[in-house]
Every structure is written in structure tokens, then in C-alpha cells.
Amino acid sequence: MSRAAADAVIRLDGVGRSFPGPPPVTALHPCDLTVRAGEYLAITGPSGSGKSTLLHLLGLLDTPTSGRYVLDGIDTGGLGDRDRSTLRGRRIGFVFQSFHLLPHRTAEENVLLAQVYNRTPRPHRRRAARAALRQVGLGHRLDALPTTLSGGERQRVAIARALVNDPSLVLCDEPTGNLDSANAAAVLDRFDRLHDEGYTLVVITHDPAVAARAGRTVRIGDGRLTGPAAAGPAVR
Structure with a gap:
């Protein structure tokens, strides 16, 4: 195995994805x-591109x-299905546009619940949740309900939830789509710091300003990925 493959x-x-018809639809051409x-x-890429x-x-x-997907x-x-779910919980942290926080649970409880689904031992959960919230600058808001937090703070709780299981991949779907410009900039600054800390980040976005913060960009249109390969192996 090459070093690039090992890393x-x-x-x-x-890898491609098609849906049966009639008529059949190819949502993602093999890439x-x-x-x-x-x-x-x-x-x-734009709406309907295959993102x-x-x-x-x-x-x-x-x-x-x-095709073949190696994670x-x-x-x-x-x-x-069970092994895929376990792998997803342990290796991938998700950050969504709509936050997906439980409104009647505190910030700490929302982060802690990600470990329940991941079968993290109970004594470790609260300690890890607090550490993750401190990591995103919310150590002082542990007991706050989502309804009392700003949009930027809610997204930071979602980022803490994504980080709490120490994932191999942080996968972000339009992470600034529900934020004003100031909060969006703050979240993107947070992603810069996570990148500096060594996290692997993949951000899916239609916003060129968000994409510009990444080290490399690939584009998708009509279900096809295109370059450029600005920083290492990408689309071949």
C-alpha cells in the first residue's frame, strides 16, 4: 500500500449512485x-448538483x-447496517446547517447524547462533553438550552457534539447556511483552528466564500466531480 493510501x-x-426508474437516474457518476x-x-456546487x-x-x-469506499x-x-452505524458513530462527526439540537436538553446534554449512541462508557461521557464544549469556547454555557443560545453558539454546540467522539472525519453540510455574516465568520474561524489542530474536515457548500477557507476545493455539477487538485491527491 502506498503512503498516500495509508494516510x-x-x-x-x-463510487457512484444510481436510482432505479423508470427512468433510472444517475445522481452521482462513478468518481x-x-x-x-x-x-x-x-x-x-449548486442545488441539484449531487452534493x-x-x-x-x-x-x-x-x-x-x-465502486468502493474506504473510510x-x-x-x-x-x-x-449495524457495523456501518457503529463505524459512522466512531469515525465521523457531523455538523449540519440546521444544528439538529434537542431543544429541551442543555448544551452539555446534547453533546453527551452523541456518546450514548456511540456506546461510550458512562463515567467518561460528562467529562468528554465538557471538554468538547470548552474546545469550542462554550465551557461557560454547559447548562444553557438551545433556545437561549445565539445561532453561532448553537452551531458551536453542534461542532462540539461532532468532536466529542474524536472522529477521523468531520463532515459539514452547509454549516453556515443559517447564520448571519458575523456568526458565519466565527464558525469558519473555528474550522480553521480545528484544521490547525489536525482534524480532517470536509465541508459541503454552495457558497464560494465558505469554500475559499479550505485548503482544496473540488466541484460537483450534474453528478460529476471535477478538480482542481490544489493540495494533494483528489479527482483522478
Whole structure:
């Protein structure tokens, strides 16, 4: 195995996704993509370009109809639903546009629940949740309900939830889409710091300003990935 392959968090080899008809629809044409550990990648494209299909495949929320997806050295193709769910919980942290926080749970409880689903031992959960919230600058808001937080603070709670299980990949779907410009800039600054700390970030966005913060950008249009490969192995 080459060093690039060994260091890859994501490796797609001819991965595509089609849906049966009539008529059949190809949402993602077979593509190759490599994302190395510690890389900050943006995937950008307009609505209907195939971004959501690619997100679902990368996040193990759906399975490809062609090709091979290796996540952090694990070939996901032969995994059953339970093993895919376990791998997703342990290796991927999600940050969504709409936050997806439980409104009647505190910031600490929202982060802690990500560990319950991941089967983290109970004595470790609260300590890890507090550490993750401190990591995003919210150590003073542990007991706050989402309804009392600003949009930027709610997104930072969501980022803490994504980080609490120490994932191999942080996968972000339009993470600034519900934020004003000031809060969006603050979240993107936070992503810069996470990248500096060595996290592997993949941000899916239609916003060129968000994509510009990444170290490398690939584009998707009509279900096809295109370059450029600005910082390492990308689309081949």
C-alpha cells in the first residue's frame, strides 16, 4: 500500500449512485476521490448538483451502487447496517446547517447524547462533553438550552457534539447556511483552528466564500466531480 493510501481518511474508487426508474437516474457518476488525514477539503456546487448524494455516501447514510469506499482504512462495502452505524458513530462527526439540537436538553446534554449512541462508557461521557464544549469556547454555557443560545453558539454546540467522539472525519453540510455574516465568520474561524489542530474536515457548500477557507476545493455539477487538485491527491 502506498503512503498516500495509508494516510487517506477517505478513498473513493469509482463510487457512484444510481436510482432505479423508470427512468433510472444517475445522481452521482462513478468518481475517484482521496482525502488525506488532516486535510481541509471543500466540495462545492449548486442545488441539484449531487452534493446531498455525495454527503450521504461519505457519511455512511447511504450505500453506493458502484465502486468502493474506504473510510479510515476500512472497506465499507461489506459492512451490514449495524457495523456501518457503529463505524459512522466512531469515525465521523457531523455538523449540519440546521444544528439538529434537542431543544429541551442543555448544551452539555446534547453533546453527551452523541456518546450514548456511540456506546461510550458512562463515567467518561460528562467529562468528554465538557471538554468538547470548552474546545469550542462554550465551557461557560454547559447548562444553557438551545433556545437561549445565539445561532453561532448553537452551531458551536453542534461542532462540539461532532468532536466529542474524536472522529477521523468531520463532515459539514452547509454549516453556515443559517447564520448571519458575523456568526458565519466565527464558525469558519473555528474550522480553521480545528484544521490547525489536525482534524480532517470536509465541508459541503454552495457558497464560494465558505469554500475559499479550505485548503482544496473540488466541484460537483450534474453528478460529476471535477478538480482542481490544489493540495494533494483528489479527482483522478
